[in-house]
Amino acid sequence: MSWEKVKLVELCIMNSGGTPRRGNDHYYGGDIPWAKIGDIENSKQGYITSTVENITKEGLKSIGNKIFPKGTLLLALYGSVGKTAFAGVELSTNQAILGIKIKDEKKLDRRYLKYWFEVTKEILLNRAVGGTLQNISLGIVKNLEIPLPPLEVQKQIADTLDKADELRKKDELLLKKYDELAQSIFYDMFGDPVENEKGWEKKKLKLCVDGKYGIKAGPFGSSLKKEFYVDSGYKIYGQEQVIADDLEIGNYYIDETRYRSLETCKVQSGDVLISLVGTYGKVAVVPEVFEEGIINPRLVKITFNQKIYNPYFFKYLFATSGTKESLKGVTRGGTMDIINGGILKELELIVPPIIVQNDFIRKIDYTKKCKELILKADSNRLFDCLLNQYFS
Numbered sequence: 001m002s003w004e005k006v007k008l009v010e011l012c013i014m015n016s017g018g019t020p021r022r023g024n025d026h027y028y029g030g031d032i033p034w035a036k037i038g039d040i041e042n043s044k045q046g047y048i049t050s051t052v053e054n055i056t057k058e059g060l061k062s063i064g065n066k067i068f069p070k071g072t073l074l075l076a077l078y079g080s081v082g083k084t085a086f087a088g089v090e091l092s093t094n095q096a097i098l099g100i101k102i103k104d105e106k107k108l109d110r111r112y113l114k115y116w117f118e119v120t121k122e123i124l125l126n127r128a129v130g131g132t133l134q135n136i137s138l139g140i141v142k143n144l145e146i147p148l149p150p151l152e153v154q155k156q157i158a159d160t161l162d163k164a165d166e167l168r169k170k171d172e173l174l175l176k177k178y179d180e181l182a183q184s185i186f187y188d189m190f191g192d193p194v195e196n197e198k199g200w201e202k203k204k205l206k207l208c209v210d211g212k213y214g215i216k217a218g219p220f221g222s223s224l225k226k227e228f229y230v231d232s233g234y235k236i237y238g239q240e241q242v243i244a245d246d247l248e249i250g251n252y253y254i255d256e257t258r259y260r261s262l263e264t265c266k267v268q269s270g271d272v273l274i275s276l277v278g279t280y281g282k283v284a285v286v287p288e289v290f291e292e293g294i295i296n297p298r299l300v301k302i303t304f305n306q307k308i309y310n311p312y313f314f315k316y317l318f319a320t321s322g323t324k325e326s327l328k329g330v331t332r333g334g335t336m337d338i339i340n341g342g343i344l345k346e347l348e349l350i351v352p353p354i355i356v357q358n359d360f361i362r363k364i365d366y367t368k369k370c371k372e373l374i375l376k377a378d379s380n381r382l383f384d385c386l387l388n389q390y391f392s
Contacts, residue, residue: 003149009142011108013101016077016138017093018063020055030056032067033091037076040085040097045169046114047088048074060092067092068099073114075100078135081128082121084114098141106151111158116146119391147391157390164386168379175374178367185363186316193320193350200350203308208351210305213264217276217341218297223262224254234259235293237267239275242284242299247273247291254294265294265301272302272311274318280339283315300341306354313357316364317349 008014017035020027033051040048060067068074068087076083078096093099102108123144128134149157191198209215218224229236229252236252259266267273267286275282277298295301304311 003147005145006148007142008100008144008146011103011146011148012113013103014098014138014142015066016095016098017066017068019094020059020062024059024062026056027059027062028053028055030054030059032056032060033089034059035074035087035091035093035097037079037083037096040074040076040083041080043085046084047086048091049088051091055092063092066099068101071110073100073110073117074098075117075141077137077141081134081136082117082124084117086110086114096135098138100141108146108148109151109154109158111162112154113146115158115161115387116391119387120144161383161386161390164379164383168383171374171377171379175371178371182316182364182367183320185367186320186360189356189360189363190317190350190352193317196350200352202348203351204346204348205302206345208304208308210303214303214305215300215341215345216264216295216303217300218295219262219265220297224258224294224296228254228258230255235291236296237273237293237299238296239277239279239282239298242273242275243279243282245282245284247284247286252296259292259294262294267293267295267301268303270304270306270311272304272314272318274300274302274339274344276300276339281318283318285311285315300344302344308351308354310354310357310361312361313352316360 022028032055033048034053034055035048035051036053039051068091070087070090072087074085074087074093075098076096077098087099100113102110102113124136124140125134127140128136148154190200193200196202206215224236231253233253233255235250236254237247238250238252241247241250254262267290269286269288269290271286273284273286273295274280275298302314304314
């Protein structure tokens with residue numbers, strides 16, 4: 001159904017906040033909540049009830065007494081453009097946040113407005129300007145046109161989306177609980193892998209691999225330039241897939257000639273892939289069925305002797321906070337932390353008997369199957385489909 005579209009400025013009063021001068025100690029540390037973008041990002045159930053920083057009455061006065069009543073919709077203008085949250089208490093904000101108050105709640109439902117911004121986020125991002133910190137202006141928001149069905153219809157839409165949103169949040173919580181259960185099983189069976197209070201044998205990784213190229217970083221220099229990429233052929237695996245723990249995504253390929261020339265960088269089933277740069281230490285395991293291909297320079301692949309390490313056990317072991325933290329002292333680089341194959345070769349880790357590792361993997365298979373059922377239900381997709389159905 002097609003509904004009348006009305007400019008937001010006709011329905012709402014909109015004002016941004018402000019920032020008291022940092023050099024004045026009398027402006028900060030009071031009892032007035034003062035929201036920033038991070039408070040929107042970390043809001044509980046879409047409401048801000050407390051803030052990282054508070055300001056004083058003097059601080060509030062210095063920014064023109066810009067304060068928003070409970071229930072005001074807060075919209076991020078900078079950085080996380082388009083993200084929203086409701087003011088759960090009376091609060092002030094900095095200039096990166098726009099407070100949106102509805103003029104007549106008999107015309108516009110505030111939950112309906114918040115969900116509409118979920119769809120409008122893409123439009124706002126397309127209009128944002130700036131480099132590392134994108135931003136939009138008050139003028140852009142004022143001139144947005146919102147479809148305006150009767151109030152009862154707005155409330156029905158908001159009720160439906162509330163239920164879909166609650167379902168996806170429950171699923172996200174369940175996924176987190178299953179991850180916590182797997183981690184709990186790991187620590188129960190193996191203890192802290194760094195402290196090694198259970199006295200497991202320890203070995204350097206270079207003694208646990210299979211073959212001359214058991215630990216191999218991706219090709220460097222002129223071996224894999226972007227001009228070598230083709231539309232189809234042999235896949236190039238990179239950090240994108242490993243960070244997402246999804247080796248099926250990505251669409252960079254090389255031809256057969258280039259693939260044959262990079263023999264030592266080829267992946268095979270059971271290989272462990274580790275990210276080296278920036279978000280270092282993320283791990284993925286190449287499954288039994290996969291696209292033939294190679295790793296790029298931002299990954300290292302480890303081909304384990306599977307009588308020593310089950311690759312899926314190693315993934316859990318390497319992902320534990322203690323193991324990751326132990327790498328911080330040996331990372332290299334300036335603005336980005338970097339590890340390399342040489343560092344990994346010398347890394348000494350616990351090596352429980354393979355029969356115990358395999359037992360652990362069998363135990364957590366249940367949690368994986370439960371997670372797969374939740375992901376198959378795809379409540380996120382249901383929510384997105386409903387949003388598009390109502391607002392497209």
